[in-house]
Amino acid sequence: MKAVPKVKTDGLYLEDTLVDDTFTGVVPFNSHLGKAIPDFKSQTVDSNAQSEGESPNKTESNISGYIIGFPVTPGLFRPRFDFEAWTAYQTAISAAQDSFEEALAKWRGLSEEERGDLPILKSPPQPALWIEGLTQEEIEELTRPHPIEPNEVNRLGTEMVARELEAMELRQQNEAQGAQIVGLELRLLSLENS
Incomplete structure (x- = not known):
């Protein structure tokens, strides 16, 4: 199957x-x-x-x-079988078969000495039978990048990332201010000890 x-x-x-x-x-x-x-x-x-x-x-x-x-x-967006190409191909095969049978009949009608090589059936090459069923405009519309509209989950995720970045920045500022306070306290202690 x-x-x-x-x-x-x-x-x-x-x-x-x-x-x-x-x-x-x-x-x-x-x-x-x-x-x-x-x-x-x-x-x-x-x-x-x-x-x-x-x-x-x-x-x-x-x-x-x-x-x-x-x-x-492969590679077609909306495959469509080309019946016109198929009909033309069937007609060409039939014509090739008729031509072969005619040549074979002539060959058989000749004497053994006159015959020469046996005629050969020459089938036409098969055309592309599948074509694109969409117009170029429809394909461009399908393949054009569409802007993604943020949904509620995406919007909340973006806000959460922004809040986390703000919190990280505040932590860094606190660490820097803490380091300044420790530096000032150390200077005070050194002044008191002197």
């Missing part, structure tokens, strides 16, 4: 889904609209219709999106 992207019908990425390891390509998935619980009152009418080849619980199917067998290109 491997995870592959699911996209909306416009190609915008929805989520990943698990598929078999051999899964490739693009496959639609449907949403089923209709009755979830059979209507037993109309069952007799439906059973008559069933004998004519119709199913008793008719539901409508709508394509809801696609399962994509190619990983999302």
Whole structure:
């Protein structure tokens, strides 16, 4: 099992889904609209219709999106699968296959001496199938640094740091004044002793 992207019908990425390891390509998935619980009152009418080849619980199917067998290109803000590139790629593969089959048919129609080398199928290179789903303006808005508005916790934290700095400054002033007082007392004692 491997995870592959699911996209909306416009190609915008929805989520990943698990598929078999051999899964490739693009496959639609449907949403089923209709009755979830059979209507037993109309069952007799439906059973008559069933004998004519119709199913008793008719539901409508709508394509809801696609399962994509190619990983999302990293670095995209809002990945979008490029259905136009996929269609062009499928057309190019089909044209290459047709050209190969035509060359192979011509080659087989030649005699052994005239044949030469067996034709080779040359597949076109796969284009980038994932594109950015956001406009340049939307990307700039997302990546622009936004000023952080301080909340109550940040404001209180800032005030607490300011109070601690004031308290530290007052302690330093007290120590300096204490040292001056001790110096003055020592001078007084030395004057008294002399």
